[in-house]
Amino acid sequence: MTEEERKRRKREGLQLLEKISMPEQEPEVRARNFKEVPHGYTAEMAVEEAWRCIQCKNSPCVQGCPVEIDIPAFIRAIQEENFQESVDVIKRTNALPAVCGRVCPQEEQCEKLCVRGKKGMPVAIGRLERFAADWEAEQGEAKVPETAPPNGHKVAVIGCGPGGMTCAGDLALLGYEVHVYEAFHASGGVLRYGIPEFRLPKDIVDRETHYLEQLGVHFHYNMVIGNVWTLEEMREEEGFEAFYIGTGAGLPWFMKIEGENLNGVYSANEFLTRANLMRAYDPDNYDTPTWVGENTAVVGGGNVAMDSARTALRLGAENVYIVYRRSWEQMPARDEEMEHAREEGVDFRLLQNPIAILGDEKGWVKGVKCIKMELGEPDASGRRRPVPIEGSEFVLDIDCFIVAIGNGPNPLLPDATPELKVNKWGNITADEIGRTSIPGVFAGGDIVTGAATVIEAMGAGKIAARGIHDYLDGDMSETDWPAFE
Amino acid sequence: MFEIVSTEELGPRIKRFEIKAPLVARKIKPGQFIMLRIDDNGERIPLTMVDHDAEAGTVTIIFEEVGKTTIQLGKLKTGDELLDFIGPLGAYHDMTGGEHGRVIGVGGGIGNAPLLPKVSEFHEQGLEVTGIIGARSKEILILEDEIKAACDTLHICTDDGSHGHHGFVSDVLKQLLDESTDYDFVLAIGPPIMMKVCRDLVKPYGVPCYVSLNTIMVDGTGMCGSCRVSVGDEVKFACVDGPEMRGEEIDFEEMMARQRRYVDEEQCALERYLKEVGE
Ligand SMILES: Cc1cc2nc3c(=O)[nH]c(=O)nc-3n(C[C@H](O)[C@H](O)[C@H](O)COP(=O)(O)OP(=O)(O)OC[C@H]3O[C@@H](n4cnc5c(N)ncnc54)[C@H](O)[C@@H]3O)c2cc1C
Ligand SMILES: Cc1cc2nc3c(=O)[nH]c(=O)nc-3n(C[C@H](O)[C@H](O)[C@H](O)COP(=O)(O)OP(=O)(O)OC[C@H]3O[C@@H](n4cnc5c(N)ncnc54)[C@H](O)[C@@H]3O)c2cc1C
Ligand code: SF4
Ligand code: FES
Numbered sequence: 001m002t003e004e005e006r007k008r009r010k011r012e013g014l015q016l017l018e019k020i021s022m023p024e025q026e027p028e029v030r031a032r033n034f035k036e037v038p039h040g041y042t043a044e045m046a047v048e049e050a051w052r053c054i055q056c057k058n059s060p061c062v063q064g065c066p067v068e069i070d071i072p073a074f075i076r077a078i079q080e081e082n083f084q085e086s087v088d089v090i091k092r093t094n095a096l097p098a099v100c101g102r103v104c105p106q107e108e109q110c111e112k113l114c115v116r117g118k119k120g121m122p123v124a125i126g127r128l129e130r131f132a133a134d135w136e137a138e139q140g141e142a143k144v145p146e147t148a149p150p151n152g153h154k155v156a157v158i159g160c161g162p163g164g165m166t167c168a169g170d171l172a173l174l175g176y177e178v179h180v181y182e183a184f185h186a187s188g189g190v191l192r193y194g195i196p197e198f199r200l201p202k203d204i205v206d207r208e209t210h211y212l213e214q215l216g217v218h219f220h221y222n223m224v225i226g227n228v229w230t231l232e233e234m235r236e237e238e239g240f241e242a243f244y245i246g247t248g249a250g251l252p253w254f255m256k257i258e259g260e261n262l263n264g265v266y267s268a269n270e271f272l273t274r275a276n277l278m279r280a281y282d283p284d285n286y287d288t289p290t291w292v293g294e295n296t297a298v299v300g301g302g303n304v305a306m307d308s309a310r311t312a313l314r315l316g317a318e319n320v321y322i323v324y325r326r327s328w329e330q331m332p333a334r335d336e337e338m339e340h341a342r343e344e345g346v347d348f349r350l351l352q353n354p355i356a357i358l359g360d361e362k363g364w365v366k367g368v369k370c371i372k373m374e375l376g377e378p379d380a381s382g383r384r385r386p387v388p389i390e391g392s393e394f395v396l397d398i399d400c401f402i403v404a405i406g407n408g409p410n411p412l413l414p415d416a417t418p419e420l421k422v423n424k425w426g427n428i429t430a431d432e433i434g435r436t437s438i439p440g441v442f443a444g445g446d447i448v449t450g451a452a453t454v455i456e457a458m459g460a461g462k463i464a465a466r467g468i469h470d471y472l473d474g475d476m477s478e479t480d481w482p483a484f485e
Numbered sequence: 486m487f488e489i490v491s492t493e494e495l496g497p498r499i500k501r502f503e504i505k506a507p508l509v510a511r512k513i514k515p516g517q518f519i520m521l522r523i524d525d526n527g528e529r530i531p532l533t534m535v536d537h538d539a540e541a542g543t544v545t546i547i548f549e550e551v552g553k554t555t556i557q558l559g560k561l562k563t564g565d566e567l568l569d570f571i572g573p574l575g576a577y578h579d580m581t582g583g584e585h586g587r588v589i590g591v592g593g594g595i596g597n598a599p600l601l602p603k604v605s606e607f608h609e610q611g612l613e614v615t616g617i618i619g620a621r622s623k624e625i626l627i628l629e630d631e632i633k634a635a636c637d638t639l640h641i642c643t644d645d646g647s648h649g650h651h652g653f654v655s656d657v658l659k660q661l662l663d664e665s666t667d668y669d670f671v672l673a674i675g676p677p678i679m680m681k682v683c684r685d686l687v688k689p690y691g692v693p694c695y696v697s698l699n700t701i702m703v704d705g706t707g708m709c710g711s712c713r714v715s716v717g718d719e720v721k722f723a724c725v726d727g728p729e730m731r732g733e734e735i736d737f738e739e740m741m742a743r744q745r746r747y748v749d750e751e752q753c754a755l756e757r758y759l760k761e762v763g764e
Binding site (some may be wrong): 134169183185221222223224228229250251252254256260261266267269270273274278283284285286287288289290291362363410411442452 | 508509512524526527528529553554568569570571572573574703704706707708709710711713714715720723725739742745746747750751753754757
């Protein structure tokens with residue numbers, strides 16, 4: 001690229017106040033198929049968008065990134081059409097860019113702090129990250145970096161979600177013998193069973209798993225740790241010296257309202273696991289059944305609710321409602337998911353809350369009784385608290401109801417490990433580098449923090465990998481291990 | 486992959502398989518179950534452990550061919566392999582007896598399979614075990630000899646009178662309780678309606694009653710809630726809180742309705758499969 005061309009592109013980039021839009025399937029079409037919604041940038045679009053970045057010296061965007069990707073550097077590489085370099089920069093701190101580019105809440109992180117967002121839209125950092133990762137995938141097998149020579153230490157990673165996968169990859173690079181144990185028959189955690197194909201194609205999860213296999217990570221599926229082995233047995237019989245627990249937040253919460261066990265009522269976990277992991281969306285080829293009514297209501301306002309609603313549409317529901325007790329602005333879901341859901345025809349019933357599910361004589365859902373809400377004083381979280389409006393009850397006719405109000409930690413492993421301290425909600429207690437109450441045992445991700453994000457789980461996995469390295473091959477000694485009250 | 490090391494037909498559409506699964510075999514206890522998936526297109530189905538051999542690394546299951554997956558399973562032969570075999574799942578309840586040292590085990594239909602390891606365990610613990618087992622008719626009554634070996638007294642019932650008492654297991658249970666209520670507990674395993682009848686019958690005698698729930702499951706690890714049941718004011722997950730649990734407060738009507746959630750879809754899967762294999 002000539003200097004002159006650079007100048008021209010820079011000028012043009014500055015004038016563009018909006019993000020280059022990403023091509024996607026038309027809402028009417030995509031609302032009935034499971035293919036990925038956005039197609040991603042072409043190289044031309046990516047370069048054009050990259051030139052919107054002004055390469056700030058203090059790069060505020062980086063502070064918003066939980067794993068501190070060198071954002072200006074990777075965008076700079078795209079400006080110069082050095083796509084491989086761009087991927088290399090990202091991968092220095094983020095092992096799963098194809099995933100993060102698609103599912104991170106960028107508007108709350110890097111893009112929130114982007115200087116360009118002060119006037120106009122921020123740089124589309126997420127879309128560029130996704131572009132770089134997809135570009136690499138198109139080139140064929142990903143480059144497998146050389147790992148350090150085997151150091152003779154054996155580490156077990158329990159739970160194959162994004163946190164566990166990140167931790168495993170980092171440790172393999174450092175020369176550890178790493179074994180990942182997963183309760184399900186496939187890798188990925190929520191990336192596999194929760195987030196649907198149309199948002200995160202499972203090829204990507206397969207690709208990342210394959211990459212880790214090439215790094216030498218051993219995967220063991222169908223292993224419910226706690227039941228099949230206790231940590232102590234793994235230590236004594238299998239010779240594991242350290243552990244990373246990343247078992248996630250897999251316990252579905254219900255609303256504890258009347259009628260919740262009627263037929264046609266699902267937890268989002270059940271509904272999404274049937275559809276995604278067990279592929280119930282393809283009944284001609286897969287046996288696991290699922291069922292969605294003509295009129296489906298989903299309660300909740302997060303990503304899980306959006307995913308459930310959009311999956312219900314794709315499974316053939318005529319009308320899909322999202323019932324949420326606060327307002328649009330307060331919904332915790334990613335902006336893009338809310339927009340996509342709205343475009344696809346999901347009917348948002350805001351400031352309403354279900355109070356009872358009504359059934360017919362055969363035990364199937366026939367309606368949901370809701371009450372209207374208004375916003376009152378701010379609560380502890382600073383959000384205005386929704387309060388019911390007396391006498392405003394009404395019935396919404398539905399035949400399927402999906403509860404997507406959140407998940408708690410699965411108690412299975414903690415229950416089998418009495419020395420492992422948990423807090424009053426059942427989350428494993430861990431310090432800032434992931435150390436738990438048992439020496440040599442680290443934990444991170446949703447099982448520690450409660451349901452959070454993919455990138456935060458990855459960040460925790462990364463920090464714990466460093467901690468494990470320090471513990472087994474560095475300065476940290478058993479006596480440094482913190483005491484937990 | 487998990488190899489099938491032996492197969493045996495116990496009755497019409499009822500089979501016993503021994504599966505090589507050393508890690509499961511080492512740990513699994515009476516009352517716990519496994520989930521299996523035959524191939525990548527298959528469903529995960531729960532089956533109770535009937536026997537296990539830690540040394541040989543095998544787990545024995547017994548199943549009745551009732552739908553797509555169990556029919557497909559029944560066609561497999563010694564040497565074939567299963568894609569997934571997950572366990573142990575479920576809670577182990579140590580039901581060691583109490584002051585009376587006497588217990589009753591009731592089994593109905595395919596429920597006699599999960600009953601066997603339980604009564605065997607009671608027997609080994611030195612309890613006096615009275616067994617009541619039943620089936621529709623003689624040729625589908627399974628495990629009579631094995632259960633007999635673990636019981637001090639065994640009563641047999643068939644609905645059609647082709648063997649033993651002509652009538653239901655609950656008739657015999659009532660007779661026994663009328664004679665004496667000096668039992669530590671009754672354990673009833675079988676179709677939900679049988680368990681409900683037994684539970685209702687036992688209640689007024691003040692003897693604790695355990696049952697084993699066969700709700701529809703997806704993961705079997707407590708992450709989906711498909712298997713939930715109402716127990717008094719609480720909601721429990723049969724896969725982790727059970728499958729065995731105290732029966733007194735279980736809402737069986739709700740559980741039975743929930744078991745019928747997918748009848749149409751199950752029928753479709755079965756028809757599609759039968760067409761595929763040309764039957
Ligand atoms: C439907 C849905 C949509 C979401 N959308 C987004 C999004 O758009 N963006 C975003 O950033 N975040 C999103 N999240 C949240 C995000 O997926 C999680 O925060 C993240 O996956 C947590 O990662 P983790 O590594 O802690 O565990 P998980 O991904 O939960 O994985 C834990 C794994 O451990 C396994 N496991 C559990 N117990 C055991 C055991 N005893 N033995 C062996 N294995 C065990 C589980 O089977 C699972 O595979 C979403 C979550 C859901 C449910
Ligand atoms: C903890 C537990 C232990 C079990 N142990 C045994 C056992 O030892 N031997 C045995 O023969 N059966 C057992 N079952 C029942 C067995 O899992 C079902 O018969 C099997 O899943 C049917 O699958 P299918 O595809 O062949 O039939 P489908 O066509 O799916 O169903 C046929 C009928 O079986 C019932 N059913 C379907 N899915 C399930 C399910 N996931 N759980 C329970 N019932 C279901 C329904 O009433 C349905 O109408 C157990 C179930 C549970 C939950
Ligand atoms: S804040 Fe925005 S413009 Fe500045 S370096 Fe980061 S992405 Fe580029
Ligand atoms: S089967 Fe999913 S929670 Fe029990």
